[in-house]
Structures are given as C-alpha cells and as structure tokens.
Amino acid sequence: MKIYDVEGFPNPLRVRMALAEKNxxxxxxxxxxxxxxxxxRSDAFLVKNPAAGVPVLELDDGTYISECSAIIEYIDHTFAGxxxxxxxAKERAVISMMQRRAEFMVLDAAATYFHHATDGLGPDLEIDQNKAWGNKQAKNVLAGFKYFNTVLGNAPYVAGDVFTxxxxxxxxxxxxxxxxxxxxxxxxxxxLAWRAKIQDRPSLK
Known part of the structure; x- marks a missing residue:
C-alpha cells in the first residue's frame, strides 16, 4: 500500500493520524x-486523483482511493485497533454526520479562506482567487468554532463518548x-481544552 501525500498538510494529517491510531x-x-x-496537477497524478488533491491511497491491486473519509474508512476496516x-448502525451514522459537519463547517471553510483570501501557497498555485468568497468562509469558520465549542460542552469527543x-x-x-x-x-x-487533549494523543507524537 502506498499513500501519496505532503507531510504537514492538514488533509494528509488526517490519514496519518488514522494510521497511527491503528498502529x-x-x-x-x-x-x-x-x-x-x-x-x-500533472497528467500522471491526475490518473490517481482527477480532483488533483492529496492524499491518495494506492492499494496493492492498483486501486486508487482518494477523499480522506474514504481512505480512513478503508484503514479502519483493514487494521485492528x-x-x-x-x-x-447508530454509531456509524452519528460519526459520519459529525465528521461531515467538521469537514464543511471548519476544515473546508478554512481551506477556502486560506486558498482564496490569503497568499495561500503562492501566486503560481493560487489561481482564480475569489477573495470575497474566501472572506465569507472565514466567517463560517468562526461559526463552526462556536458550534463545536457547544458540542464539546456536552460530550468529551465530537461524536460522543469516544475518539473517532x-x-x-x-x-x-x-x-x-x-x-x-x-x-x-x-x-x-x-x-480549546479538547484540542489540547487531542494534541496529547500518541498518534500526534
């Protein structure tokens, strides 16, 4: 199995954390x-993922799996832990729901702000920027912070009682x-307390 990624980038971090949690x-x-x-954005990479994003998982049979949630699901069902x-059924549904909320309310919104309303990765890569749209997403990020602060006042983890x-x-x-x-x-x-707790997990060491 191969994982094409960039160490230190947020989306690749998701997959690396999942692998670490599963040892x-x-x-x-x-x-x-x-x-x-x-x-x-090269032709060779677009064969692996036409959306031109990392990470991408390549299985031994040549199958390519992109999208972090799909890769993590594969990892979760492949390795013990x-x-x-x-x-x-209920757990899977709640986790899927809360994962998607974390994605579009914080991660995707923060990514859009970064790529559209800041210098991002530089002028050679940040083409067709829409700063107004990016700044709108910054407001959505702040709303996401507020929402998850409330969620984490009622449960120790995003989807309930356990890390997911x-x-x-x-x-x-x-x-x-x-x-x-x-x-x-x-x-x-x-x-903030939840973030400190997650930061202290062995998977982030």
Missing part, C-alpha cells in the same frame, strides 16, 4: 508529492485554520 504507520509506504511545483468509524474519525477531521480543520491565522476565541474553552 499501522509501518504498513504503508509514503510517497511525497511535490505540490509546490504542481506535481498534483480502536474503531474510528463506529460499529453499530470526526475528531480527526475537526483537529485537521483547526490546523487549516492556523494556516490562515484564524484563531479560536479564548472564550471557547471547551474547544
């Missing part, structure tokens, strides 16, 4: 993608927010 980092080979020189996607894929996604979303210098307000103590 499976040594079961894959990481292949660095030179995003800064637009390798992810804690369940990241749930076991019962939803926590991984929200944590990566906060990393993307850091890229754009979107800071969690100090009054959101539940979200």
């Amino acid at each position: 499976a980092l040594d079961q894959v080979t990481f292949v660095p993608v030179d995003v800064m020189n637009a390798e992810h 804690i369940s990241l996607t749930g076991t019962s 894929m939803a926590d991984i996604t929200l944590f990566a979303g906060l990393v993307f927010a850091d890229f754009g210098k979107l800071t969690v307000p100090s009054q959101y103590t539940n979200l």
Whole structure:
C-alpha cells in the first residue's frame, strides 16, 4: 500500500493520524508529492486523483482511493485497533454526520479562506482567487468554532463518548485554520481544552 501525500498538510494529517491510531504507520509506504511545483496537477497524478488533491491511497491491486473519509474508512476496516468509524448502525451514522459537519463547517471553510483570501501557497498555485468568497468562509469558520465549542460542552469527543474519525477531521480543520491565522476565541474553552487533549494523543507524537 502506498499513500501519496505532503507531510504537514492538514488533509494528509488526517490519514496519518488514522494510521497511527491503528498502529499501522509501518504498513504503508509514503510517497511525497511535490505540490509546490504542481506535481498534483500533472497528467500522471491526475490518473490517481482527477480532483488533483492529496492524499491518495494506492492499494496493492492498483486501486486508487482518494477523499480522506474514504481512505480512513478503508484503514479502519483493514487494521485492528480502536474503531474510528463506529460499529453499530447508530454509531456509524452519528460519526459520519459529525465528521461531515467538521469537514464543511471548519476544515473546508478554512481551506477556502486560506486558498482564496490569503497568499495561500503562492501566486503560481493560487489561481482564480475569489477573495470575497474566501472572506465569507472565514466567517463560517468562526461559526463552526462556536458550534463545536457547544458540542464539546456536552460530550468529551465530537461524536460522543469516544475518539473517532470526526475528531480527526475537526483537529485537521483547526490546523487549516492556523494556516490562515484564524484563531479560536479564548472564550471557547471547551474547544480549546479538547484540542489540547487531542494534541496529547500518541498518534500526534
């Protein structure tokens, strides 16, 4: 198995965290993608993922799987260890719902702000910017912070009582927010305490 990614980027972090949580980092080979020189937009890479994004998982039979949630689901069902996607129908549904909320309310919104309303990855890569749209997404990120601060006032983790894929996604979303210098307000103590708790997990060491 191979994973094409960029170490240190928020979305690749999601997959690396999942592998670490399953004690499976040594079961894959990481292949660095030179995003800064637009390798992810090359014809060779677009065969792997036509959306031109990282990470991408390549299975031994040549199958390519992109989209972090799909890759993490594959990892969760392939390797032993804690369940990241749930076991019962209810657990799986709640985790999927909260993971998607973390994705579009924080991570995707922070990414849009970073790529459209800041210098992002530089002028050679950040083409067709729409700063008004990016700034609108910054407001959505702040609304997402408020929402998840409330959620985490009622439960220890994003989807309930245990750590799941939803926590991984929200944590990566906060990393993307850091890229754009979107800071969690100090009054959101539940979200800040949760972030410190996740940061202390072995999978992030």
